[in-house]
Amino acid sequence: MKYVDEFRDPALIRKTADEIARLIERDRHYRIMEVCGGHTFSIYRFGLQRLLPENIELVHGPGCPVCVLPMGRMDDGLAIAARPEVIFTAFGDVMRVPGRRGTPLEMRAKGADVRMVYSPLDALKLAMENPDRQIVFFAVGFETTAPSTALTLLRARSLNVDNFSVFCNHVLILPAIRAILDSPDMRIDGFIGPGHVSTVIGARPYEFIAREYGKPVVISGFEPLDLLQSILMLIKQLNQGRAEVENQYARVVPWDGNRPALRALAEVFAVRPFFEWRGLGFISQSALRLRDEFAAWDAEARFSVPGVRVTDPKAAQCGEVLKGVLPPNRCKLFGRECTPEHPVGALMVSSEGACAAYYHYVHAMVTAGD
Amino acid sequence: MCLAIPGQIVRLLDDEGQYAVVDVSGVRRTINIGLLREDGVKPDDWVLIHVGFAMSKISGEQAMDQLRLLEMLGEASVALEEVSGYDFAERAESTNDRQARSAERSE
Ligand code: SF4
Numbered sequence: 001m002k003y004v005d006e007f008r009d010p011a012l013i014r015k016t017a018d019e020i021a022r023l024i025e026r027d028r029h030y031r032i033m034e035v036c037g038g039h040t041f042s043i044y045r046f047g048l049q050r051l052l053p054e055n056i057e058l059v060h061g062p063g064c065p066v067c068v069l070p071m072g073r074m075d076d077g078l079a080i081a082a083r084p085e086v087i088f089t090a091f092g093d094v095m096r097v098p099g100r101r102g103t104p105l106e107m108r109a110k111g112a113d114v115r116m117v118y119s120p121l122d123a124l125k126l127a128m129e130n131p132d133r134q135i136v137f138f139a140v141g142f143e144t145t146a147p148s149t150a151l152t153l154l155r156a157r158s159l160n161v162d163n164f165s166v167f168c169n170h171v172l173i174l175p176a177i178r179a180i181l182d183s184p185d186m187r188i189d190g191f192i193g194p195g196h197v198s199t200v201i202g203a204r205p206y207e208f209i210a211r212e213y214g215k216p217v218v219i220s221g222f223e224p225l226d227l228l229q230s231i232l233m234l235i236k237q238l239n240q241g242r243a244e245v246e247n248q249y250a251r252v253v254p255w256d257g258n259r260p261a262l263r264a265l266a267e268v269f270a271v272r273p274f275f276e277w278r279g280l281g282f283i284s285q286s287a288l289r290l291r292d293e294f295a296a297w298d299a300e301a302r303f304s305v306p307g308v309r310v311t312d313p314k315a316a317q318c319g320e321v322l323k324g325v326l327p328p329n330r331c332k333l334f335g336r337e338c339t340p341e342h343p344v345g346a347l348m349v350s351s352e353g354a355c356a357a358y359y360h361y362v363h364a365m366v367t368a369g370d
Numbered sequence: 371m372c373l374a375i376p377g378q379i380v381r382l383l384d385d386e387g388q389y390a391v392v393d394v395s396g397v398r399r400t401i402n403i404g405l406l407r408e409d410g411v412k413p414d415d416w417v418l419i420h421v422g423f424a425m426s427k428i429s430g431e432q433a434m435d436q437l438r439l440l441e442m443l444g445e446a447s448v449a450l451e452e453v454s455g456y457d458f459a460e461r462a463e464s465t466n467d468r469q470a471r472s473a474e475r476s477e
Binding site: 008038041042045046091117118119120121122124125141144145147151196199222223251252259260264351 | 374402405408418420422423428443444445452453
């Protein structure tokens with residue numbers, strides 16, 4: 001955990017924290033969900049909960065793209081990776097996520113050609129360099145990452161690279177928020193809106209949360225001061241009975257999003273009628289697939305994937321943690337069967353996963369007697 | 371994956387506004403700038419980079435803030451590793467740029 005003095009503007013941070021403490025209504029409990037995994041990471045890393053009064057509860061949302069993938073999708077991807085003609089490429093985050101038969105890294109140890117890439121364009125280049133192999137990119141991510149995949153596919157088409165394909169697992173943040181709002185066991189008072197997803201989609205699409213559900217949303221940057229200011233803005237809205245979309249991160253997030261990115265998304269992807277999310281179940285219109293015009297680059301069309309549905313290991317409570325119903329350390333496996341060295345669920349793998357963040361920055365401190 | 375990396379545009383690589391060389395804490399790599407077509411990216415501009423693509427144009431001051439944030443989060447070295455890993459340059463660069471680069475080397 002960091003100390004306040006190391007942050008930018010420690011005086012302003014204290015002032016903001018004091019103002020939050022002054023404004024909260026004592027007998028009221030505030031449940032605020034940060035939707036984005038980057039925010040979850042920041043909150044734990046900086047120990048922000050410590051600066052807040054006890055009746056403000058920060059609840060972690062589903063904004064960690066590899067965490068929300070059901071195990072069956074991993075297995076489908078790994079079935080493709082097992083084919084001898086395939087070079088399977090993915091971001092580092094994906095490499096240690098377990099499917100039923102192990103992780104992509106373990107598959108590599110057993111002889112599959114699995115390679116980590118930092119950009120989908122790296123995978124496309126691999127395809128151009130290995131014309132006799134099939135290069136498959138395992139695409140994950142919200143609207144932040146999907147435009148990169150879209151531009152890569154547009155490039156693959158314009159360069160006629162026919163040994164490249166994408167196994168598309170891009171998911172959409174708004175249907176997930178709606179599912180959480182509709183879920184009977186959820187009671188969220190307000191949302192800290194994601195930063196970088198919103199650079200693509202803008203702030204406007206969150207308006208339904210305020211209009212239809214009467215909940216405030218503040219889109220936030222990632223610094224401690226950003227997050228505290230956003231929480232302050234939410235508390236003010238809640239106390240005054242307002243529900244609006246406010247943009248704390250306006251220095252980066254335009255109200256209407258990034259037009260070229262939205263155009264690329266619309267050109268390459270169509271919305272799937274439904275998609276299964278870990279913990280949240282099937283959510284309609286919540287994920288992207290390649291449009292039929294891009295079927296030649298769609299790994300799901302090129303290779304027959306088993307389409308398996310797998311239930312998580314019984315004791316694992318990833319779903320409840322993802323929905324914010326359970327804090328990470330209350331999962332029965334946390335810190336015992338499930339650790340960053342031996343993860344059972346993706347939440348313990350990704351740096352954006354709530355379990356990994358909690359383990360590194362809270363659990364480690366507590367057990368070290370700090 | 372969600373933390374964006376700040377970089378400064380060194381030069382543009384093609385006429386279609388697709389690729390540029392960027393400098394991230396001294397590491398130079400090619401990135402795609404196609405998503406910022408409407409922002410008119412030019413040398414010395416600062417951008418936030420995500421998986422090899424510039425996502426938004428930012429001010430120099432914001433870039434410093436973002437760098438410091440990455441450092442505070444303990445993610446600065448991960449970010450540099452990511453940028454160093456971008457490996458799609460050769461094909462993307464125009465012949466002109468390759469010539470420019472070999473000229474630079476012989477300088
Ligand atoms: S501790 Fe492991 S099994 Fe439990 S919720 Fe977290 S990732 Fe899932």
